[in-house]
Amino acid sequence: AQSVTQPDIHITVSEGASLELRCNYSYGATPYLFWYVQSPGQGLQLLLKYFSGDTLVQGIKGFEAEFKRSQSSFNLRKPSVHWSDAAEYFCAVGARGSTLGRLYFGRGTQLTVWP
Amino acid sequence: GAGVSQTPSNKVTEKGKYVELRCDPISGHTALYWYRQSLGQGPEFLIYFQGTGAADDSGLPNDRFFAVRPEGSVSTLKIQRTERGDSAVYLCASSLMAGGGTGELFFGEGSRLTVL
Numbered sequence: 001a002q003s004v005t006q007p008d009i010h011i012t013v014s015e016g017a018s019l020e021l022r023c024n025y026s027y028g029a030t031p032y033l034f035w036y037v038q039s040p041g042q043g044l045q046l047l048l049k050y051f052s053g054d055t056l057v058q059g060i061k062g063f064e065a066e067f068k069r070s071q072s073s074f075n076l077r078k079p080s081v082h083w084s085d086a087a088e089y090f091c092a093v094g095a096r097g098s099t100l101g102r103l104y105f106g107r108g109t110q111l112t113v114w115p
Numbered sequence: 116g117a118g119v120s121q122t123p124s125n126k127v128t129e130k131g132k133y134v135e136l137r138c139d140p141i142s143g144h145t146a147l148y149w150y151r152q153s154l155g156q157g158p159e160f161l162i163y164f165q166g167t168g169a170a171d172d173s174g175l176p177n178d179r180f181f182a183v184r185p186e187g188s189v190s191t192l193k194i195q196r197t198e199r200g201d202s203a204v205y206l207c208a209s210s211l212m213a214g215g216g217t218g219e220l221f222f223g224e225g226s227r228l229t230v231l
Contacts, residue, residue: 004157006157036222041224042224043118043119043206043221043222043223043224043225044158044206044208044220044222045222046219046220046221049219090157090158092157102148102160102163102171102174103158103160103220104160105157105158105159106157107155107156107157108155108156108157
């Protein structure tokens with residue numbers, strides 16, 4: 001069965017520091033992988049996605065993620081965090097084919113940024 | 116509108132009552148999804164529409180939950196005989212197409228349901 005694990009429930013970093021949010025997935029084949037961000041009072045916004053090809057994907061707001069098949073991971077990174085990045089981050093896995101759109105989400109990582 | 120619109124944004128009801136939650140997707144998006152997000156959890160899939168038909172309703176927790184999309188645009192999620200455990204944020208998302216599409220879902224802000 002598909003599942004996503006985000007081992008860190010809450011992460012705190014200082015503004016300007018680097019960030020890495022961990023995501024591990026369980027899926028029987030090569031999945032589609034996504035990172036979404038959710039700010040208070042706003043809907044989930046797609047940061048980036050991996051479908052195929054280059055395993056290092058660039059997203060919006062300076063985020064990137066690397067797909068590592070051998071580790072079943074899709075960690076999200078940002079070299080220098082801004083205070084506006086404080087939000088909740090969700091990793092998700094989707095199946096290829098007709099059920100695309102049925103995503104399995106992790107429980108999320110809450111990011112706090114100190115000034 | 117420019118994005119996915121969900122109404123009401125907040126709904127408080129009593130146990131046993133009937134509730135309807137509405138989703139207006141982005142114009143032209145043929146695929147529509149409902150997810151449920153409980154406190155401290157990630158969104159959980161409920162149902163997916165391709166056009167007017169429910170292509171996958173396997174995520175609906177039981178027969179108290181039902182959703183329709185009669186004209187292939189607006190969708191309504193209906194919950195009968197609400198229970199306290201139904202309290203959650205109900206998210207709607209739409210996408211240009213499923214299957215061969217980019218897979219990007221555009222989410223609304225959600226409808227927060229509280230069952231007392």
